[in-house]
Amino acid sequence: MKKVRPDLYIGTLQDALAFLSGAKWGVTHILSVAPLCFADGMYVSQFCSSALSAQQKQALGRVACELSAKCPCADPDLKPIQKIIPLEDSRDQNLLDYLEDCITFIEEGVQKGIVLVHCIGGFSRSAAVVTAYLMWKEKLSVEDALGTLKQASETASPNDGFMRQLQAFQLSTTGQTETGRKEAIKCGKKIKQRTVVKPKQPVEPATTMYRCKLCSRMVSFQETVSTSFFQVNCNLCSQLATSLKP
Structure with a gap:
């Protein structure tokens, strides 16, 4: 002091x-x-x-x-x-x-x-x-x-x-x-x-993609009907399978 x-x-x-x-x-x-x-x-x-x-x-x-x-x-x-x-x-x-x-x-x-x-x-x-x-x-x-x-x-x-x-x-x-x-x-x-801090732009979450086991088409989670460790079915294949049922 x-x-x-x-x-x-x-x-x-x-x-x-x-x-x-x-x-x-x-x-x-x-x-x-x-x-x-x-x-x-x-x-x-x-x-x-x-x-x-x-x-x-x-x-x-x-x-x-x-x-x-x-x-x-x-x-x-x-x-x-x-x-x-x-x-x-x-x-x-x-x-x-x-x-x-x-x-x-x-x-x-x-x-x-x-x-x-x-x-x-x-x-x-x-x-x-x-x-x-x-x-x-x-x-x-x-x-x-x-x-x-x-x-x-x-x-x-x-x-x-x-x-x-x-x-x-x-x-x-x-x-x-x-x-x-x-x-x-x-x-x-x-x-x-120099001291202005620009607000961060919101980052959209990454979309998780899956491959349909039947048609091999890449689909998002929203397009899947059933998912599991072994099976992923897309809407198109699921609808086709339903229509082919006797």
Whole structure:
């Protein structure tokens, strides 16, 4: 868990679970940018404090002091407010559509308390979102925003697809607003086109074919009158046999 700006941290799933489980206190808002699905009470079972390094425990402990200094009346028993954005760490993942919600949540959280942005490992998805927030908040380029983030968390490395979308986001947050909007929309459409899953065409069941033992004609099951391991009679042969009966 690394401090990016006053009241803003980037971290891992393990860091988030420390606060969501109630084992640690101090973070008031948690932005989870990964497809997580925890039932009530599962945070406690998922969190393992022994897995934290001494450095992590020290960082988590400092957050409580920071919140106490910022909000002396903060309730230690109050659970963090969590927002889940189900992003996949894929170059085809549409990031642009979620940035407004992410930035709004981070900004409101920073004003009211302390925010933790996390994914699973804290490398790509959370780094992309925090980079976008810094670009918006401090009017930075992609390179400058990511560079200043790396000063806090040197492992931050958004994937190539996220970087392309951050470039489009940069144009929309600079003076080239009209061009930026067009580029962002264009980039968003390309991402959406790549992520559209075409519905599978229904596959008709294969028709089982039989050979009539009398005429050797190939017939489907619907055309058979009697079937057994030894005998298959088609309609035509069965009708002929009936007509020839004395």
